[in-house]
Amino acid sequence: MTTSVTPKTATQDLSMAVIYHSNYGHTRRVAEAIAEGARQVLPAEQIKAIDIHDVDWDFIDAADVLVFGSAVYMGSITAEFKTFMDETSQRWYHRKWEGKWAAGFANSGGLSGDKLAVLQQICLYAMQHGMHWLGLPLMPTGHSETDLNRLSSFLGLMTQSIDAPPEETPCKGDIDTAIWFGAYLAKTIIKHAPNSV
Numbered sequence: 001m002t003t004s005v006t007p008k009t010a011t012q013d014l015s016m017a018v019i020y021h022s023n024y025g026h027t028r029r030v031a032e033a034i035a036e037g038a039r040q041v042l043p044a045e046q047i048k049a050i051d052i053h054d055v056d057w058d059f060i061d062a063a064d065v066l067v068f069g070s071a072v073y074m075g076s077i078t079a080e081f082k083t084f085m086d087e088t089s090q091r092w093y094h095r096k097w098e099g100k101w102a103a104g105f106a107n108s109g110g111l112s113g114d115k116l117a118v119l120q121q122i123c124l125y126a127m128q129h130g131m132h133w134l135g136l137p138l139m140p141t142g143h144s145e146t147d148l149n150r151l152s153s154f155l156g157l158m159t160q161s162i163d164a165p166p167e168e169t170p171c172k173g174d175i176d177t178a179i180w181f182g183a184y185l186a187k188t189i190i191k192h193a194p195n196s197v
Ligand SMILES: Cc1cc2nc3c(=O)[nH]c(=O)nc-3n(C[C@H](O)[C@H](O)[C@H](O)COP(=O)(O)O)c2cc1C
Pocket: 021, 022, 023, 024, 025, 026, 027, 028, 071, 072, 073, 074, 075, 076, 107, 108, 109, 110, 111, 112, 113, 114, 161
C-alpha cells in the first residue's frame, strides 16, 4: 500500500486544520473551540480554523489531522461544503490525503436536526480519501446545556444553535465538548506519532 503522507518525526511539528462552512457564525464558533482545545496540547501556530471560502490549501495538505464541519441544511452538509469536497477530487485521485487523521462535526438548529447524516457524509468523504477516522469517545455527563456530549454523539461532534448570536449559542456544554474534542484529537495524533513514547 502506498501512503502519500510522510509521518512527522517530532510531535511539536504535528498540525491540525479545522475546515468548516458557516453562514451565520455558529459552526465557526464550534470550529474555533475545537482549535482552542487543540492549542492546549500543540503549539498554537500548528492549529488553524479554516473557512471553506478562504482555504489555505498548503496548510491543509501538510496537516496531520483534518477536522471537517458543516452547518446542516435540509438534513445534509450545505451546498457550499459539498463544493469544497468536490474541489478535492484531484487530491483524492492522487491519494494526497491518504493516511491522514480525520474527524467531523455538525451544527444545526434542531436538537437532532439530522446531524448524524452530516457526520456520515463527512466520514464517508474521509474514507474516500483513505484517511483514518477518529470519533468522539466521550460519555455524556447529562443532557442539560452545561453537560458534555449532551447530544450523545459518538461518530463525531454534534452541536446545536438557536436563533441567537454565536456568542450566546451553541450552549456552554456544546462549546466545552468542542474544546474537549480538539484536545483529544491533538493528544491522539501525538500518541500515534512514530516517535511517541
Ligand atoms: C436552508 C437551511 C436549511 C436548514 N436545514 C436544517 C435542518 O435540516 N435541520 C436543522 O436542524 N436545522 C436546519 N437549518 C438550521 C441550520 O442548521 C442552522 O441555522 C445552522 O446550523 C447555523 O449555523 P451557522 O451559523 O454556522 O450558519 C437550516 C437552515 C437553513 C438556512
